[in-house]
Amino acid sequence: MARDKTVTPEGHVNLRTLAEHLELSQTTVSLVLNNSPSARSIPQETRERVREAARRLNYRPNYFARSLRQSRSMSVGVLAPDLSEGYFTRVMSGVVAELTAAHYFYFTACHDWNQEMIETYPRMLVERAVDGFLLLNTPADQIAVPVPVVAISAHSAADHVTNIVLDHHRAVHQALTHLYGLGHRRVAIMRGPNAIPDSEVRWQSIQQVAAEIGLKLDRNLVIRIDATGWSMKAGQHPMAPEIGYKPMAALLERTRDFTAVFCFNDIAAIGAIRALKDAGLNVPGDVSVVGFDDIQSAAFAMPSLTTVRQPLTEMGKRGAQVLLEQIANREAALPVEIVMEPEFVIRESTAAAPAGR
Amino acid sequence: MARDKTVTPEGHVNLRTLAEHLELSQTTVSLVLNNSPSARSIPQETRERVREAARRLNYRPNYFARSLRQSRSMSVGVLAPDLSEGYFTRVMSGVVAELTAAHYFYFTACHDWNQEMIETYPRMLVERAVDGFLLLNTPADQIAVPVPVVAISAHSAADHVTNIVLDHHRAVHQALTHLYGLGHRRVAIMRGPNAIPDSEVRWQSIQQVAAEIGLKLDRNLVIRIDATGWSMKAGQHPMAPEIGYKPMAALLERTRDFTAVFCFNDIAAIGAIRALKDAGLNVPGDVSVVGFDDIQSAAFAMPSLTTVRQPLTEMGKRGAQVLLEQIANREAALPVEIVMEPEFVIRESTAAAPAGR
DNA sequence: AAGTGATGGTAAACCGTTTTCCCTAAGGGA
DNA sequence: TCCCTTAGGGAAAACGGTTTACCATCACTT
Numbered sequence: 001m002a003r004d005k006t007v008t009p010e011g012h013v014n015l016r017t018l019a020e021h022l023e024l025s026q027t028t029v030s031l032v033l034n035n036s037p038s039a040r041s042i043p044q045e046t047r048e049r050v051r052e053a054a055r056r057l058n059y060r061p062n063y064f065a066r067s068l069r070q071s072r073s074m075s076v077g078v079l080a081p082d083l084s085e086g087y088f089t090r091v092m093s094g095v096v097a098e099l100t101a102a103h104y105f106y107f108t109a110c111h112d113w114n115q116e117m118i119e120t121y122p123r124m125l126v127e128r129a130v131d132g133f134l135l136l137n138t139p140a141d142q143i144a145v146p147v148p149v150v151a152i153s154a155h156s157a158a159d160h161v162t163n164i165v166l167d168h169h170r171a172v173h174q175a176l177t178h179l180y181g182l183g184h185r186r187v188a189i190m191r192g193p194n195a196i197p198d199s200e201v202r203w204q205s206i207q208q209v210a211a212e213i214g215l216k217l218d219r220n221l222v223i224r225i226d227a228t229g230w231s232m233k234a235g236q237h238p239m240a241p242e243i244g245y246k247p248m249a250a251l252l253e254r255t256r257d258f259t260a261v262f263c264f265n266d267i268a269a270i271g272a273i274r275a276l277k278d279a280g281l282n283v284p285g286d287v288s289v290v291g292f293d294d295i296q297s298a299a300f301a302m303p304s305l306t307t308v309r310q311p312l313t314e315m316g317k318r319g320a321q322v323l324l325e326q327i328a329n330r331e332a333a334l335p336v337e338i339v340m341e342p343e344f345v346i347r348e349s350t351a352a353a354p355a356g357r
Numbered sequence: 358m359a360r361d362k363t364v365t366p367e368g369h370v371n372l373r374t375l376a377e378h379l380e381l382s383q384t385t386v387s388l389v390l391n392n393s394p395s396a397r398s399i400p401q402e403t404r405e406r407v408r409e410a411a412r413r414l415n416y417r418p419n420y421f422a423r424s425l426r427q428s429r430s431m432s433v434g435v436l437a438p439d440l441s442e443g444y445f446t447r448v449m450s451g452v453v454a455e456l457t458a459a460h461y462f463y464f465t466a467c468h469d470w471n472q473e474m475i476e477t478y479p480r481m482l483v484e485r486a487v488d489g490f491l492l493l494n495t496p497a498d499q500i501a502v503p504v505p506v507v508a509i510s511a512h513s514a515a516d517h518v519t520n521i522v523l524d525h526h527r528a529v530h531q532a533l534t535h536l537y538g539l540g541h542r543r544v545a546i547m548r549g550p551n552a553i554p555d556s557e558v559r560w561q562s563i564q565q566v567a568a569e570i571g572l573k574l575d576r577n578l579v580i581r582i583d584a585t586g587w588s589m590k591a592g593q594h595p596m597a598p599e600i601g602y603k604p605m606a607a608l609l610e611r612t613r614d615f616t617a618v619f620c621f622n623d624i625a626a627i628g629a630i631r632a633l634k635d636a637g638l639n640v641p642g643d644v645s646v647v648g649f650d651d652i653q654s655a656a657f658a659m660p661s662l663t664t665v666r667q668p669l670t671e672m673g674k675r676g677a678q679v680l681l682e683q684i685a686n687r688e689a690a691l692p693v694e695i696v697m698e699p700e701f702v703i704r705e706s707t708a709a710a711p712a713g714r
Numbered sequence: 715a716a717g718t719g720a721t722g723g724t725a726a727a728c729c730g731t732t733t734t735c736c737c738t739a740a741g742g743g744a
Numbered sequence: 745t746c747c748c749t750t751a752g753g754g755a756a757a758a759c760g761g762t763t764t765a766c767c768a769t770c771a772c773t774t
Contacts, residue, residue, distance in 0.1 A: 016731095
């Protein structure tokens with residue numbers, strides 16, 4: 001006891017100064033602080049002394065030195081199209097919970113559907129030595145990196161990538177049987193942009209389910225969100241309801257012979273409702289609208305949205321879990337696909353099909 | 358020429374292997390690749406040879422080694438309450454533009470107004486050796502870190518922190534004169550939660566401007582967004598329109614003797630409109646609503662929102678610029694406050710005050 | 715003949731950890 | 745007596761760059 005020198009090392013305290021202060025070797029101090037198994041022979045008293053000094057001198061191990069030695073960064077890269085509230089925010093709330101618990105941080109990179117960025121960002125993040133990647137709503141097949149990758153809603157069969165996906169068949173089945181049950185036979189479909197991986201899968205499911213339940217799809221009623229409407233314009237957010245307003249307005253120019261529309265997502269649905277209202281139509285009196293995702297604004301839209309809720313937070317959580325496992329054990333067998341179940345939420349934007357039509 | 362050995366180093370190529378391959382010293386290779394000024398005496402031919410080999414062998418300098426030596430990480434920490442679309446997304450779109458141009462990445466940390474996290478995250482990020490901090494909508498006075506800090510909408514006079522703030526007086530003046538000009542004399546005010554730095558400043562401005570233009574504020578018409586409504590519940594987004602629905606519903610229980618309401622932000626305004634409608638009131642027929650921020654959904658709300666547009670993207674951009682400057686030159690004199698100008702956007706949610714009231 | 719200034723580099727220190735391999739003294743068993 | 749084990753710890757080699765301080769040669773002055 002009282003072996004402490006009272007000379008406190010001046011300036012920043014690193015392992016060397018700490019060790020000198022304690023009159024021990026760096027080895028010993030390091031072993032104790034990391035309570036490494038090979039330090040079993042170090043007596044309790046010494047351990048306490050080391051820990052106490054580290055606390056008192058406010059010793060913080062240098063992140064770079066440690067990472068250089070262990071060659072891991074305790075951080076992952078998150079690649080997403082944008083920071084939209086609809087998708088990104090909800091997925092990330094699940095992701096962050098898992099990452100934080102494991103003492104991981106993350107870099108965000110938004111590619112705005114720019115093909116060059118989709119290829120460049122992974123490279124840049126690999127140079128930053130991220131331990132793994134989380135892909136949100138981004139095609140995984142073009143990403144080649146030397147670290148584990150988990151894709152959420154990617155639907156691509158890339159090697160060594162685990163996909164977290166929604167059960168689209170069930171989701172679409174819930175939506176279409178709801179409309180069919182309300183008497184709707186002329187149902188418009190607003191497809192998603194090409195770039196988004198979900199778009200194609202969703203469309204396939206719609207065709208399949210429609211056939212199953214005997215709903216005839218009129219190809220004149222199939223409209224599409226403009227992919228270029230998604231690209232970032234100066235200072236403007238790409239996920240604006242505008243993306244749904246335009247195609248619906250265009251459809252209404254051609255025909256009003258439909259009683260319902262199934263939109264690719266809630267944001268687009270809100271835009272579509274606006275277009276319908278601007279055309280003098282009533283929702284759901286004249287036209288029922290179904291969205292997808294169940295973003296927070298869905299419940300507060302006017303009328304509130306009937307929609308398919310994706311368990312986005314859960315998907316983010318599972319994705320992060322799988323990624324962290326894969327990082328911790330690079331050799332572990334990885335699941336190819338994890339399927340999550342949707343939930344159908346009925347609100348005000350859907351009603352029985354109008355009698356006369 | 359043809360001095361290249363054809364023996365390509367196997368496995369990962371680092372500076373040593375690259376130098377051996379070139380039969381040069383690591384020093385030379387390093388100097389050339391960083392085109393350091395002290396490499397002026399190295400002939401063009403050699404430079405080419407080095408660069409060519411680096412390209413061919415796909416040499417990537419190790420991020421940790423470099424950062425360890427230079428003690429800078431080329432990344433900053435962003436501290437924000439949450440990932441809301443209303444605020445975060447728009448500010449970040451400006452921030453990212455600047456950071457990317459300077460080859461910087463960023464860690465995001467959301468504190469959800471949890472006091473402990475507001476103190477813990479900065480420490481954790483300092484251990485990760487971020488080169489600076491960007492505070493979004495977060496009080497700056499409690500953050501003590503050894504790196505530059507720029508706060509956006511923080512309104513705190515912390516030492517060595519540059520504040521990027523809105524001209525609240527002008528913003529409020531625009532909103533209140535608009536309502537006053539439309540004949541509104543009974544104006545309800547929905548104040549922001551305590552936790553958000555803007556709330557208090559905004560309220561001060563409202564009182565001041567009201568006095569200036571001769572609008573009497575009735576304290577019975579002053580309501581408040583519940584701060585606890587902001588905290589994160591399991592999987593739920595904190596910035597839901599709900600935050601505005603509740604206080605407005607409560608106000609309507611007490612009185613209907615008002616013709617307009619000025620809300621703290623657009624999200625709350627959308628919730629307030631919903632509450633007004635649920636109570637059988639018409640917007641803007643019976644009550645006019647003014648929001649704040651001008652988020653994308655504001656234009657697509659029903660009715661679309663009259664609101665004060667904050668130049669959030671610009672604020673993010675300026676903030677990032679100042680931060681990067683400060684990082685590059687720690688000694689530079691830093692501005693204490695940078696004031697940005699708002700823009701008033703008139704849409705459907707405001708109209709002349711009803712005659713009878 | 716000595717000095718001087720480019721030219722074309724190199725050796726070695728350094729950044730701060732982790733980790734491998736080693737040392738010594740004491741005690742115990744054969 | 746000799747060997748072996750265990751407690752308690754240390755020296756030094758990684759990790760992979762950047763940076764400082766030199767060095768050798770040669771051409772050209774003075």
